[in-house]
Structures are given as C-alpha cells and as structure tokens.
Amino acid sequence: MSDDAGQDQQRDRVLATYDVVGAPLRHELQALAELAAQVAGVPFAAVTLGGSGDLHHVATAGFVGDDVPGEATVCGSHPLRTPGGVVIGTLCVFDTHTHEVTPVAAKGLAQLADRVVDVLELELASRRLSEANARLSTSNERLAHFAGQVSHDLKNPLTSVSLSLEALEMEVTDPYLVDTVARARRGVDRMTDLINNLLDYASQGSAPADDEVDLGAELTLALDDLAGRVRPEDVDAGELPVTRGDAVQLRSVLMNLLDNAAKFTHDGERPEIEVAARTRRGRHRIEVRDRGRGIPAEKRERVFAPLARLDKSVEGSGIGLATCRRIVEAHGGSMGVEARDGGGSVFWFELPAAAAPRPRS
Structure with missing residues (x-):
C-alpha cells in the first residue's frame, strides 16, 4: 500500500x-x-x-x-x-x-x-x-441487581442460622458450648454486616439527591449516631460549609471517616480527631485528621478498593471507604488520603461548592 x-x-x-x-x-x-x-x-x-x-x-x-x-x-x-x-x-x-x-x-x-x-x-x-455514562449507568444497575440477588440468597440461610443460635443460647449452659455459640453468633453478625455493606456499596454511584446540605449539622448527627464509639469530646470540629447533595449519603461519609479515625488509634491512646474545611477554586475540601497508625504511601490507594483491609487487627468489612468514594464521586467530587504532619492520616474529600439546584430528571 x-x-x-x-x-x-x-x-x-x-x-x-x-x-x-x-x-x-x-x-x-x-x-x-x-x-x-x-x-x-x-x-x-x-x-x-x-x-x-x-x-x-x-x-x-x-x-x-x-x-x-x-x-x-x-x-x-x-x-x-x-x-x-x-x-x-x-x-x-x-x-x-x-x-x-x-x-x-x-x-x-x-x-x-x-x-x-x-x-x-x-x-x-x-x-x-455520554456513552461512558450510559455504560456506567448500566453497570451500576447490574451491580445493584447482582448485590440484591446475592443478599437475598445469603440472608435467608443466615436468618435460619441466627434463629438456631438464639435457641441454643437459651439452652446451653456448659461454658465451652456457651463460648462456641457466642463465637458462631459473632460470625453470623459479621457476615450480615458484610452483606449490608455490599448492598450499600452497590446502591451508591447513581445520581444522588440535590438538596441543600449543612455539613456541620450532618457532622453533629453523625456523632449522635456514633455514640458509644466516638466521643464528641475527642473531635475538634471547625466550621463546615453548606453544599448541595444527598444529606443521608454525605452523613454516611462523615460517619465512616470518624469511625475509622477512632478505630485506628494506637492501642491505649485517646483519639485525637480534627474535622476542618476550606473552600477554594469553587470546591469545598473537608478533612478528617487523626493521630492513628497512618498508611504507607504505596498502600493509600488500596484502602479505597472494595474488601481491602490493610489492618486485620481492627474489625471491619473493608467496604466502608470504597462506598464513601462512590458517594463522593456521585456528587461530582473526589476523595483521597495523605499523611498528617506529626503522625496519623488525613482523609479528605472535595465537593463542588454550593450552586443553583440542578434540574431533576
């Protein structure tokens, strides 16, 4: 030729x-x-x-x-x-x-x-x-359908196991058997949490609500929901902005970040958590800072992958941060983590600054 x-x-x-x-x-x-x-x-x-x-x-x-x-x-x-x-x-x-x-x-x-x-x-x-968005929408729908089907298939037998364990808890008295049933019950509870987290992950990614959201008020509600796990006195919160989006989803992001900051504190130490925000170039940046164990630079992106658990000593499903990122990205934002000066981590997410309401489709 x-x-x-x-x-x-x-x-x-x-x-x-x-x-x-x-x-x-x-x-x-x-x-x-x-x-x-x-x-x-x-x-x-x-x-x-x-x-x-x-x-x-x-x-x-x-x-x-x-x-x-x-x-x-x-x-x-x-x-x-x-x-x-x-x-x-x-x-x-x-x-x-x-x-x-x-x-x-x-x-x-x-x-x-x-x-x-x-x-x-x-x-x-x-x-x-447009073509990519159409494919993504189809992918999200398929993921949600798959997760719903899997949860249905798994929850039914889990419910049966849970009921059987409840009956055993009322009958057994031998210390060894009591301990065995208790461990089995904890396993069922962890599996139930995992399924629920998978469903949460799958349900995110579609278009969120477009309401005015006061992130400061949502932080207060998040701390109420975390009562017994995160003490308000351990959290030093600055003024947070008002943005647009889905209040329930964004509160879930704050809850996950606060919960993680408390869970990954060094053993025997009191959590030192700071929540701060700044706005520049039309973006709100919200940071949750801790004095915990930190994350090596080469592993920081991995923590946002579904089922990723870098520290097996702390209980969890490894889906929370993946779900948070999907929520933030569905709001037109981004999310990441970096090292904190003096030790610990800074988990941050950015959202578009509040603007006129978007037309609902």
Missing part, C-alpha cells in the same frame, strides 16, 4: 470518528465559517472535509451547500489538522477576484482553522462521555 493510500485511509477513519459528514449542520462550525469570511474580508468561506473520496462543505458562509459560486476563486485555505497530525480538510475563503491575504488575516484564519478542529474534538469527547 502506498503512503498516499495509507494517509487517505487514516483520514477516512478519523472523519468517520468525528461523524460530521452528512450529519445535521453544526452551528458552531457555521459561525466559524462566517467569522473566517469576515477576517479575510471576502464574501465566501467554507469548512471543507474530505478523505479518499469526495470533498464535503460541512459549513459555509455566503453560499449554500456544495454549490461554490461560479466566479469564485480560492483566495486562501488553511489545513484542518487533528491533534494526531492528520489533515482532514481545509478552512477555505473565496472571492470573486484574486487578491492577497494580509499577514494579520492569515494568522487569524490559521487560528480559526484550529478552532474548527477544537469543535470537532469537543463534540467527540462529549459523545464519548
């Missing part, structure tokens, strides 16, 4: 990816064509795409479609070059008589040619994002 044939095929593939030839008129391309005519000081302009086959005017100024004015003479053209270096067409300007294009006009046309490619790239990225 010759180099020219290979380039033509590559250009055809790129044009097919952009999906603009034969499609409805892009008003952004139309506006760029009209602007090109003004910059060049000529009556006609066109955004022309083509590969190994015909050339196509996908946007024009001063004439309609592929009907180039009879007396028009090509006055200037600039290649439309993709980020990958493939020339897919030209931005052309026409006039009824020949004349030179000024350096200023030539520079302006070159910039407009780049903007044409930017429009095509932006639409391609937008289309791919």
Whole structure:
C-alpha cells in the first residue's frame, strides 16, 4: 500500500470518528465559517472535509451547500489538522477576484482553522462521555441487581442460622458450648454486616439527591449516631460549609471517616480527631485528621478498593471507604488520603461548592 493510500485511509477513519459528514449542520462550525469570511474580508468561506473520496462543505458562509459560486476563486485555505497530525480538510475563503491575504488575516484564519478542529474534538469527547455514562449507568444497575440477588440468597440461610443460635443460647449452659455459640453468633453478625455493606456499596454511584446540605449539622448527627464509639469530646470540629447533595449519603461519609479515625488509634491512646474545611477554586475540601497508625504511601490507594483491609487487627468489612468514594464521586467530587504532619492520616474529600439546584430528571 502506498503512503498516499495509507494517509487517505487514516483520514477516512478519523472523519468517520468525528461523524460530521452528512450529519445535521453544526452551528458552531457555521459561525466559524462566517467569522473566517469576515477576517479575510471576502464574501465566501467554507469548512471543507474530505478523505479518499469526495470533498464535503460541512459549513459555509455566503453560499449554500456544495454549490461554490461560479466566479469564485480560492483566495486562501488553511489545513484542518487533528491533534494526531492528520489533515482532514481545509478552512477555505473565496472571492470573486484574486487578491492577497494580509499577514494579520492569515494568522487569524490559521487560528480559526484550529478552532474548527477544537469543535470537532469537543463534540467527540462529549459523545464519548455520554456513552461512558450510559455504560456506567448500566453497570451500576447490574451491580445493584447482582448485590440484591446475592443478599437475598445469603440472608435467608443466615436468618435460619441466627434463629438456631438464639435457641441454643437459651439452652446451653456448659461454658465451652456457651463460648462456641457466642463465637458462631459473632460470625453470623459479621457476615450480615458484610452483606449490608455490599448492598450499600452497590446502591451508591447513581445520581444522588440535590438538596441543600449543612455539613456541620450532618457532622453533629453523625456523632449522635456514633455514640458509644466516638466521643464528641475527642473531635475538634471547625466550621463546615453548606453544599448541595444527598444529606443521608454525605452523613454516611462523615460517619465512616470518624469511625475509622477512632478505630485506628494506637492501642491505649485517646483519639485525637480534627474535622476542618476550606473552600477554594469553587470546591469545598473537608478533612478528617487523626493521630492513628497512618498508611504507607504505596498502600493509600488500596484502602479505597472494595474488601481491602490493610489492618486485620481492627474489625471491619473493608467496604466502608470504597462506598464513601462512590458517594463522593456521585456528587461530582473526589476523595483521597495523605499523611498528617506529626503522625496519623488525613482523609479528605472535595465537593463542588454550593450552586443553583440542578434540574431533576
């Protein structure tokens, strides 16, 4: 295959990816064509795409479609070059008589040619994002369905086991048997918690509610829910912002982070937990800082993976942080962890600053 044939095929593939030839008129391309005519000081302009086959005017100024004015003479053209270096067409300007294009006009046309490619790239990225969101939505639905089915299949036998253990607890008196039944009961309880956590993880990721959420008030409620596990006097909380989202889900994030901060305190030491926030560049950043055991740099991302438990000495399912990240990401945010100066960890999450309510679908 010759180099020219290979380039033509590559250009055809790129044009097919952009999906603009034969499609409805892009008003952004139309506006760029009209602007090109003004910059060049000529009556006609066109955004022309083509590969190994015909050339196509996908946007024009001063004439309609592929009907180039009879007396028009090509006055200037600039290649439309993709980020990958493939020339897919030209931005052309026409006039009824020949004349030179000024350096200023030539520079302006070159910039407009780049903007044409930017429009095509932006639409391609937008289309791919929509497709990815559709796949993600399907994936979330399948995950939720799978988790629901698994929980149904597991909870029924667990309920039977739990009832049997309750009956045994009332009957056995031998210390060894009492201890054995108690250990079995704890195992059933852990399995039940694991299933519930899996369901929570699977149910997150879809669009959350879009209400005004006072994170300071949610922190107070989270501490109430954690009574007996996290003492309010062990938590030094600053002022937290008001944002938009799902209050119950965001409270769950705060609860998980506070609970972890308390659980991973060094043995025999009192938890030292700080909750703080700051807002910059249109983002709220909330931090939960502890003086616990810390997390090695190479393992910090692993703690957000489902079922990841780096410290087996502390009870838990390893799903809480994974669920927190899914909740935060569903709110348009991000989440991570870093080392705290002086020892311990800083778990943080960022959310878009409060804005006008989003339309509900």
